Amino acid sequence: MDIGNLQTPCLLLDRGRLESNIETMADKFKGLGVALRPHLKTPKSVDVARRLQAHGAERFTVSTLKEAEYFAGAGFGDLLYALSIVPDKLARVAALNRAGSDVAVCLDTVDGANAAAGTVVEGAPVRVFLEVDVDRHRTGLRPDEPRLLEIAKIVDGAAHLELAGVFAHAGESYHAGTIDEIREQARNEQALTRQTAEVLRQNGFDCPNVSVGSTPTATFGEGFDGITEARPGVYVFQDLFQANLGVCTVDDIAVSVLATVVTHHPATNKLVIDAGGLALSKDQMTGSQDNDCGYGLLTDADGSVLANLHVAGVSQEHGYVTTRDGSSLDTAAFPVGRKLRILPNHACMTAAAHEVYHVIENGAVTDTWGRVNGW
Amino acid sequence: MDIGNLQTPCLLLDRGRLESNIETMADKFKGLGVALRPHLKTPKSVDVARRLQAHGAERFTVSTLKEAEYFAGAGFGDLLYALSIVPDKLARVAALNRAGSDVAVCLDTVDGANAAAGTVVEGAPVRVFLEVDVDRHRTGLRPDEPRLLEIAKIVDGAAHLELAGVFAHAGESYHAGTIDEIREQARNEQALTRQTAEVLRQNGFDCPNVSVGSTPTATFGEGFDGITEARPGVYVFQDLFQANLGVCTVDDIAVSVLATVVTHHPATNKLVIDAGGLALSKDQMTGSQDNDCGYGLLTDADGSVLANLHVAGVSQEHGYVTTRDGSSLDTAAFPVGRKLRILPNHACMTAAAHEVYHVIENGAVTDTWGRVNGW
Numbered sequence: 176m177d178i179g180n181l182q183t184p185c186l187l188l189d190r191g192r193l194e195s196n197i198e199t200m201a202d203k204f205k206g207l208g209v210a211l212r213p214h215l216k217t218p219k220s221v222d223v224a225r226r227l228q229a230h231g232a233e234r235f236t237v238s239t240l241k242e243a244e245y246f247a248g249a250g251f252g253d254l255l256y257a258l259s260i261v262p263d264k265l266a267r268v269a270a271l272n273r274a275g276s277d278v279a280v281c282l283d284t285v286d287g288a289n290a291a292a293g294t295v296v297e298g299a300p301v302r303v304f305l306e307v308d309v310d311r312h313r314t315g316l317r318p319d320e321p322r323l324l325e326i327a328k329i330v331d332g333a334a335h336l337e338l339a340g341v342f343a344h345a346g347e348s349y350h351a352g353t354i355d356e357i358r359e360q361a362r363n364e365q366a367l368t369r370q371t372a373e374v375l376r377q378n379g380f381d382c383p384n385v386s387v388g389s390t391p392t393a394t395f396g397e398g399f400d401g402i403t404e405a406r407p408g409v410y411v412f413q414d415l416f417q418a419n420l421g422v423c424t425v426d427d428i429a430v431s432v433l434a435t436v437v438t439h440h441p442a443t444n445k446l447v448i449d450a451g452g453l454a455l456s457k458d459q460m461t462g463s464q465d466n467d468c469g470y471g472l473l474t475d476a477d478g479s480v481l482a483n484l485h486v487a488g489v490s491q492e493h494g495y496v497t498t499r500d501g502s503s504l505d506t507a508a509f510p511v512g513r514k515l516r517i518l519p520n521h522a523c524m525t526a527a528a529h530e531v532y533h534v535i536e537n538g539a540v541t542d543t544w545g546r547v548n549g550w
Numbered sequence: 551m552d553i554g555n556l557q558t559p560c561l562l563l564d565r566g567r568l569e570s571n572i573e574t575m576a577d578k579f580k581g582l583g584v585a586l587r588p589h590l591k592t593p594k595s596v597d598v599a600r601r602l603q604a605h606g607a608e609r610f611t612v613s614t615l616k617e618a619e620y621f622a623g624a625g626f627g628d629l630l631y632a633l634s635i636v637p638d639k640l641a642r643v644a645a646l647n648r649a650g651s652d653v654a655v656c657l658d659t660v661d662g663a664n665a666a667a668g669t670v671v672e673g674a675p676v677r678v679f680l681e682v683d684v685d686r687h688r689t690g691l692r693p694d695e696p697r698l699l700e701i702a703k704i705v706d707g708a709a710h711l712e713l714a715g716v717f718a719h720a721g722e723s724y725h726a727g728t729i730d731e732i733r734e735q736a737r738n739e740q741a742l743t744r745q746t747a748e749v750l751r752q753n754g755f756d757c758p759n760v761s762v763g764s765t766p767t768a769t770f771g772e773g774f775d776g777i778t779e780a781r782p783g784v785y786v787f788q789d790l791f792q793a794n795l796g797v798c799t800v801d802d803i804a805v806s807v808l809a810t811v812v813t814h815h816p817a818t819n820k821l822v823i824d825a826g827g828l829a830l831s832k833d834q835m836t837g838s839q840d841n842d843c844g845y846g847l848l849t850d851a852d853g854s855v856l857a858n859l860h861v862a863g864v865s866q867e868h869g870y871v872t873t874r875d876g877s878s879l880d881t882a883a884f885p886v887g888r889k890l891r892i893l894p895n896h897a898c899m900t901a902a903a904h905e906v907y908h909v910i911e912n913g914a915v916t917d918t919w920g921r922v923n924g925w
Contacts, residue, residue: 182615182638184925216866238867240557258824258867259813261887263557284813287886313868314815314822346865438634438659440689447689449633453902454925457832490721491591491898492613492633493688511662512636523866527828530924549905550559550829 176540178476178533179514183435184454186529187516188544189478190536192429193226193411200393200410201230209399212236212255212386214408217523220532221249222544223411236388236406240267243278245547252276255304255342255386255406259287259314262294269296269335279339281306283315288326292333302339303330304384305375309367310360312346318371327380340384341375342406343368348391350463354421361396364389369401394422412522415472419464425472425480430526431516433476433533434494439506445487445495446509450517452489456524470494471517471525477538478516486517551915553851553908554889558810559829561904562891563919564853565911567804568601568786575768575785576605584774587611587630587761589783592898595907596624597919598786611763611781615642618653620922627651630679630717630761630781634662634689637669644671644710654714656681658690663701667708677714678705679759680750684742685735687721693746702755715759716750717781718743723766725838729796736771739764744776769797787897790847794839800847800855805901806891808851808908809869814881820862820870821884825892827864831899845869846892846900852913853891861892 178187204211213227216238224235224246234253237243243254244267252275256268260280268278279302282288291303305326308315316323330336345364351357364387372382386404387396393407412430413423434450452470461468470486473496483502488495494517498504509515519525526532527548534542553562579586588602591613599610599621609628612618618629619642627650631643635655643653654677657663666678680701683690691698705711720739726732739762747757761779762771768782787805788798809825827845836843845861848871858877863870869892873879884890894900901907902923909917 182642182925259822259886261810261812261824263810263887267557284886287813290886308815308817311817313865313870314813317817435636435638437636438662438689440683442683442686442692447634449636452833452899457834457899458827459832490688495688511634511659511665512638524827524832550557 178433178535178538178540181433181533181540183433183514184450185433186526186532187431187433188532188534189429190534190541192427193223196411196413196427196429197226197230200407201232204405205231207399209402210234210404212404212406213411214238214388214406215242215246217408217526218411219526219546219548220544221246224251227411234404236408239550240264241550242547243268243271247271247276247278254278256280259283259306260291261287262290265291265294265296265301268301269298272301273298277302279304281342282326282330285322285325285329288329291336292329296335300335300337302337304340304342304386307341307343307368307371309343309345309364310347313344315343316371318367318374323371323374324378327375327378331380338380338382340382340386341368341371342384342386342388344388345392346389348389351391351420354395357391357395357420358397361392364392365396365399365402372401390417391420391422409522412526414522415468415518415520416460416464419461419466425518428518430522431474431518432525434515434517436509436511436513436515438511441506444504445497446504446506448494448496448515449492450494451492453491454528455486455489455494455517455519456521456528457489458521458524461520468520471519474516474518476514476516553808553910553913553915556808556908556915558808558889559825560808561901561907562806562808563907563909564804565909565916567802568598571786571788571802571804572601572605575782576607579780580606582774584777585609585779587779587781588786589613589763589781590617590621592783592901593786594901594921594923595919596621599626602786609779611783614925615639616925617922618643618646622646622651622653629653631655634658634681635666636662637665640666640669640671640676643676644673647676648673652677654679656717657701657705660697660700660704663704666711667704671710675710675712677712679715679717679761682716682718682743682746684718684720684739685722688719690718691746693742693749698746698749699753702750702753706755713755713757715757715761716743716746717759717761717763719763720767721764723764726766726795729770732766732770733772736767739767740771740774740777747776765792766795766797784897787901789897790843790893790895791835791839794836794841800893803893805897806849806893807900809890809892811884811886811888811890813886816881819879820872821879821881823869823871823890824867825869826867828866829903830861830864830869830892830894831896831903832864833896833899836895843895846894849891849893851889851891
């Protein structure tokens with residue numbers, strides 16, 4: 176089918192770019208002898224997970240229990256649910272595991288560990304990863320915190336829990352100014368995660384898994400000695416934020432939103448498309464970077480970049496497109512009805528606004544892939 | 551059911567507040583003798599539309615064709631699709647109308663009018679509203695623009711289209727500093743919309759509908775002489791942005807996101823909840839107001855406001871809660887597992903992240919109402 180026959184706004188997925196992004200990362204970690212546990216919060220799609228599997232991935236990360244249930248139902252059993260577990264969610268995890276999956280959970284507080292230990296669940300012990308705070312970015316424990324061993328002891332003492340390892344997410348790599356800085360953050364992420372595993376082992380705890388995360392540190396990180404797995408996610412699609420970081424180029428971005436020019440507003444030098452805050456998301460994360468892309472950059476329907484255009488503003492269903500340099504817009508070149516594509520600032524957020532991917536290969540729509548949203 | 555039994559994050563809808571918001575607006579416009587055409591882009595729910603209907607609404611506004619199809623399928627036939635129409639969408643509208651609905655469309659460019667006139671559709675003529683630009687905010691035509699009559703002539707000349715009136719949306723009222731300013735914008739919105747209708751009539755065109763919009767101008771607007779309908783939307787739920795504008799109070803906000811405390815991060819004085827950028831949306835529209843609410847303000851599970859807390863940051867599934875005044879957070883008061891609610895900056899965006907409303911009355915969950923997302 177021709178792209179022009181799709182109702183807009185809708186989400187396109189360039190199959191060739193997806194395959195290439197998956198392959199590049201898979202090859203790197205095969206070469207290192209380190210497992211990949213791709214984070215499925217970005218694609219949330221069984222079809223994409225199958226492509227990752229085809230390139231060797233056997234374990235995955237998820238961000239919601241709905242993802243866990245969806246992927247487990249499709250046969251992807253080795254999952255890490257990477258948000259600190261709370262009692263009622265532990266019950267949902269245990270139900271999945273009794274049905275044959277091996278969903279691991281994570282913890283990083285004494286309070287949470289006591290709550291999990293106090294919530295006895297039936298079935299095989301649920302594996303627990305302790306989260307390491309490598310950069311004061313978000314959550315987790317430092318290797319030298321007394322809480323670390325306290326939590327390990329609580330987990331170790333609960334018959335329905337099993338200490339499975341440690342994991343970190345170098346979120347601060349999203350604020351790196353240079354690739355050298357990302358490399359430094361990757362070194363730090365690996366070192367602190369390894370150190371946390373060592374502290375546990377020195378104190379008599381098992382720590383088979385030593386897991387690190389983030390697309391920037393997975394892309395530029397070196398060594399990975401003592402690391403057992405890496406959990407990048409957004410690399411499968413890439414986006415403008417990653418391109419600005421230097422992790423990819425704009426031509427690697429595999430997802431885009433197809434939109435239609437619905438009107439012009441000459442008084443404000445804008446053309447208006449039918450992809451607004453809901454179809455693009457209101458994520459403006461490139462606003463913190465040198466190359467602020469507004470709510471996204473434009474390409475033609477065939478994917479060729481329209482370098483001087485960006486989505487400067489959005490309402491719920493309107494996107495306001497204007498020139499990046501302030502020059503006068505040639506509205507005659509963008510008649511009402513013309514199809515355009517928007518490259519996302521943040522692929523995870525934009526993809527989550529849509530129910531399906533329209534898979535494109537060589538300019539034609541060849542398939543429709545599902546995804547799971549919600550909780 | 552007790553709220554504590556819901557899986558989080560999820561969307562709560564306070565039935566009492568909803569009814570009160572609906573009733574207040576309905577009573578105002580009944581008193582004025584002006585029809586309400588509530589904008590359903592906010593609730594996107596047949597159940598909410600039925601409550602509006604119970605308070606007298608007989609016509610509605612929608613922002614997507616999926617909404618049009620969903621509401622038409624539930625018997626809500628008189629709809630205005632308020633995004634400039636393009637040919638392939640006109641075909642979808644005509645299909646709905648052949649099945650018994652009366653979905654009207656809108657236009658504001660010569661280009662779009664020619665495209666619509668050139669797309670002959672079967673069935674009764676599709677009603678067309680011309681959009682009026684009252685404040686250079688977004689889209690539309692000024693009453694003195696020669697394009698106005700040119701477009702009216704194109705529509706009038708197409709047998710499958712019927713000129714049905716004019717409509718405006720005073721979007722700039724969202725940037726008003728005072729209620730007097732909103733009143734002034736309402737006067738301007740009414741005056742320019744009426745003037746546009748007059749220009750059409752003086753030139754021999756029918757203009758039965760003269761429609762104005764926006765919750766702020768509908769709330770504070772006076773007079774409404776010569777106006778046939780008003781199209782506010784967000785008033786059914788209200789939100790922090792509207793409260794900051796003075797349109798409502800925080801206690802009128804009918805929707806909130808129920809979340810669970812999943813961990814603490816003492817090093818950065820944060821507690822972390824399981825509602826992040828996806829469950830709350832990344833809308834930061836209160837950031838342009840004096841009272842910046844971050845990604846939302848907190849209440850207890852019972853709805854009582856926790857005045858010194860806000861969601862200061864989000865990742866995809868993490869929300870980072872801290873104090874508004876920078877004081878030290880008493881994490882012991884918010885143990886892991888505790889339920890909290892987040893009042894949204896922008897109800898339309900937050901609600902769109904969810905598939906259903908958990909309706910609450912007197913603190914208990916009494917119903918589940920559906921909504922339609924996507925396109």
